[in-house]
Amino acid sequence: MLKAKPNLESRIRTLKRDWAIVYDMLSRKDNSDFGWDEHKQLVVAEDVVWNSHKEAGQFRHRIFFYYHQLTAIYVKDRATRKDAQTTDDIVEEIDVEDVA
Numbered sequence: 001m002l003k004a005k006p007n008l009e010s011r012i013r014t015l016k017r018d019w020a021i022v023y024d025m026l027s028r029k030d031n032s033d034f035g036w037d038e039h040k041q042l043v044v045a046e047d048v049v050w051n052s053h054k055e056a057g058q059f060r061h062r063i064f065f066y067y068h069q070l071t072a073i074y075v076k077d078r079a080t081r082k083d084a085q086t087t088d089d090i091v092e093e094i095d096v097e098d099v100a
Contacts, residue, residue, distance in 0.1 A: 018059075019070045023078070025056050041065055 025034045025043055033049040034056070036042075043059045050060050 015070070016074055018064070019067070019074055020078075021056070022059060022064055022067060023071060023075070025053075025059070036067070041067065 026036055034043055034045045037044045041063050
């Protein structure tokens with residue numbers, strides 16, 4: 001018997017993971033050589049760029065439908081460096097709270 005919920009959850013995790021890879025390819029400063037072809041719905045770049053970014057190779061000829069819609073959904077969940085804390089910062093904050 002096929003259970004729908006675990007399969008849907010797995011598909012959503014895979015979709016979110018793939019979206020994150022494409023999002024990072026298009027939004028990072030060090031990956032500015034990647035572009036988005038709106039008509040074909042895929043990531044585009046020169047061969048030299050693809051060859052220097054091996055981890056991105058899986059998206060070289062792969063259509064990624066609904067990129068903009070998924071961005072609207074998932075971009076809010078992306079961690080940013082703003083207000084980022086190290087483990088030392090967190091431990092120090094806990095110690096300060098314990099003293100108070």
